[in-house]
Amino acid sequence: MARNTKRTQRGETSLSRERIIEASIALLDAGGEDGLTFRALSERLGTGAGAIYWHIANKSDLLTAACDAIVAPTMRAAVADAAPRAAIRAIGVGMFDAMDVHPWIGSALAQAPSQLPMVRIMEAIGRQVVALGVADAMRWHAGSALLHYILGVAGQNAANTRIARERNLVRGDFLDAVAAQWAALDGEAFAFTRSIAPQLRDHDDRLDFLAGIDVILDGVECARPRP
Amino acid sequence: MARNTKRTQRGETSLSRERIIEASIALLDAGGEDGLTFRALSERLGTGAGAIYWHIANKSDLLTAACDAIVAPTMRAAVADAAPRAAIRAIGVGMFDAMDVHPWIGSALAQAPSQLPMVRIMEAIGRQVVALGVADAMRWHAGSALLHYILGVAGQNAANTRIARERNLVRGDFLDAVAAQWAALDGEAFAFTRSIAPQLRDHDDRLDFLAGIDVILDGVECARPRP
DNA sequence: ACCTGAACACCGTTCAAGT
DNA sequence: ACCTGAACACCGTTCAAGT
Numbered sequence: 001m002a003r004n005t006k007r008t009q010r011g012e013t014s015l016s017r018e019r020i021i022e023a024s025i026a027l028l029d030a031g032g033e034d035g036l037t038f039r040a041l042s043e044r045l046g047t048g049a050g051a052i053y054w055h056i057a058n059k060s061d062l063l064t065a066a067c068d069a070i071v072a073p074t075m076r077a078a079v080a081d082a083a084p085r086a087a088i089r090a091i092g093v094g095m096f097d098a099m100d101v102h103p104w105i106g107s108a109l110a111q112a113p114s115q116l117p118m119v120r121i122m123e124a125i126g127r128q129v130v131a132l133g134v135a136d137a138m139r140w141h142a143g144s145a146l147l148h149y150i151l152g153v154a155g156q157n158a159a160n161t162r163i164a165r166e167r168n169l170v171r172g173d174f175l176d177a178v179a180a181q182w183a184a185l186d187g188e189a190f191a192f193t194r195s196i197a198p199q200l201r202d203h204d205d206r207l208d209f210l211a212g213i214d215v216i217l218d219g220v221e222c223a224r225p226r227p
Numbered sequence: 228m229a230r231n232t233k234r235t236q237r238g239e240t241s242l243s244r245e246r247i248i249e250a251s252i253a254l255l256d257a258g259g260e261d262g263l264t265f266r267a268l269s270e271r272l273g274t275g276a277g278a279i280y281w282h283i284a285n286k287s288d289l290l291t292a293a294c295d296a297i298v299a300p301t302m303r304a305a306v307a308d309a310a311p312r313a314a315i316r317a318i319g320v321g322m323f324d325a326m327d328v329h330p331w332i333g334s335a336l337a338q339a340p341s342q343l344p345m346v347r348i349m350e351a352i353g354r355q356v357v358a359l360g361v362a363d364a365m366r367w368h369a370g371s372a373l374l375h376y377i378l379g380v381a382g383q384n385a386a387n388t389r390i391a392r393e394r395n396l397v398r399g400d401f402l403d404a405v406a407a408q409w410a411a412l413d414g415e416a417f418a419f420t421r422s423i424a425p426q427l428r429d430h431d432d433r434l435d436f437l438a439g440i441d442v443i444l445d446g447v448e449c450a451r452p453r454p
Numbered sequence: 455a456c457c458t459g460a461a462c463a464c465c466g467t468t469c470a471a472g473t
Numbered sequence: 474a475c476c477t478g479a480a481c482a483c484c485g486t487t488c489a490a491g492t
Contacts, residue, residue: 014475015475015476037464037465037466038465038466038467039464039465039466047476047477048476048477048478048479049466049467049477049478050467050468050469050476050477050478050479051475051476051477051478053466053467053468054474054475054476055475058466058467059466059467107337110334110337110382110383110385110386111386112386113383113386113387113390114387114405114408114409119409119412119417119420122419122420123416123417123418123419123420126419126420126423127418127419130419139423140423140426140430140435141435141438141439141442142442143423144435144438144439145376145438145439145442145443147379148376148379148380148383148439149372149375149376149379149443150379151379151382151383152374152375152376152377152378152379152380152382153375153379155337155378155379155382156337156340156375156378158337159337159338159339159340160340160341163340178341181341182341182346185346189350190346190350191350191354192349192350192353192354192357193346193349193350193353196353196366196367196370199367203367208367208368208371211368211371211372212368212371212372212375214446214450215368215369215372215443215446215447215450216372216376216442216443216446217446218445218446218449218450219441219442219443219444219445219446219447219449220442220446222445222446222449223441223442223445241456242456242457264483264484264485265484265485265486266483266484266485274457274458275457275458275459275460276458276459276485276486277457277458277459277460277486277487277488278456278457278458278459280485280486280487281455281456281457282456285485285486286485286486
């Protein structure tokens with residue numbers, strides 16, 4: 001959209017796509033998804049709201065660009081691993097840790113399917129699935145299952161963080177509140193949910209996330225014949 | 228929040244939680260997530276914008292309630308199946324078909340973690356995982372993997388539908404556009420993505436979705452020892 | 455108990471006008 | 474080429490006032 005590759009005389013003070021994205025990430029980290037507004041952004045950058053539109057097409061593009069600025073280096077780092085299974089776990093861990101610092105990327109990814117950040121994750125996973133020696137017919141399904149699983153976790157994490165923030169709760173208190181809510185459900189209709197409510201408090205999100213990736217990888221490696 | 232269980236004299240014309248939710252679903256189906264505004268809603272219901280707040284706490288609750296009105300009967304129908312693996316597939320298919328008619332439930336689910344609609348899906352899946360005879364230690368991971376996978380697909384479907392609508396594209400043209408976008412990526416950095424771009428056009432979302440569920444179920448059933 | 459509708463405090467985006 | 478900042482067309486939500 002906007003051409004901005006050319007540096008103007010003063011890279012420090014003048015507006016640029018990079019400075020806008022950098023400031024956007026700071027706002028998103030500090031205030032969640034709602035923290036990013038063109039007014040807050042222009043104030044932080046010491047410029048007018050309209051100026052930003054010279055460098056960026058719209059808010060959706062801005063959010064995607066901010067997300068990509070997190071995802072791109074994360075994927076670059078994860079790919080360094082050697083064995084395919086370890087590399088896939090590294091991709092997962094990399095995403096999980098990035099989400100921990102920048103929870104908003106969960107909703108950013110959900111809003112920008114088939115865009116660069118999502119494609120980067122797909123590319124990284126796909127390569128490792130191929131390296132894993134997965135049969136041709138299974139590749140798409142394996143990659144798609146892993147990708148959607150990661151996106152699902154990312155979305156939930158983002159939402160949980162947002163809600164905890166809105167209610168001014170730290171993680172432990174938030175989980176307690178959810179557990180209490182589940183425990184109060186009808187005993188017959190929600191027997192399973194009630195039975196796992198106590199586990200909510202003590203579970204380790206990160207280990208659970210990795211366990212899910214292992215489940216999918218196991219499924220890919222020992223696919224049984226389908227009816 | 229609002230007490231509304233008591234019927235007033237004219238169930239037909241007077242405002243009620245059910246009428247509001249029904250109208251909300253109609254607006255969401257017709258115009259996507261952006262279609263639901265308190266102004267459009269009050270116009271459709273022939274009332275003032277403020278009147279709705281007597282029956283519903285806020286927009287977030289309204290969206291969640293609308294989502295639950297879709298999810299609850301879907302889960303009820305899916306649970307009718309007998310064998311656990313078939314039942315889990317039925318839950319998946321039920322959600323997929325519901326998403327096809329009401330794509331916005333994808334983002335509604337993403338915005339309301341640990342709320343009723345999501346709990347219903349978790350409950351339905353959890354029961355079947357137990358019925359499957361999954362070892363105690365594996366239950367949580369199995370249920371969580373299935374749930375997050377379904378939520379991931381739901382979110383992507385919702386976003387794809389939204390974007391296609393925004394650009395006034397039918398599904399085929401939208402997929403062509405994405406495939407063209409992917410094909411134009413750098414050949415070296417995005418070799419995998421480029422290689423699967425042609426498959427985008429002809430793939431069957433529904434079959435892929437079910438294949439993903441099967442991958443996870445296979446992984447659950449033949450878990451291999453972990454390092 | 456339930457509804458009205460104007461008002462409030464925001465949004466993203468545009469665009470004539472400046473330099 | 475790049476920036477300003479007022480203006481536009483919206484939002485969700487509140488609340489005094491009505492019935």
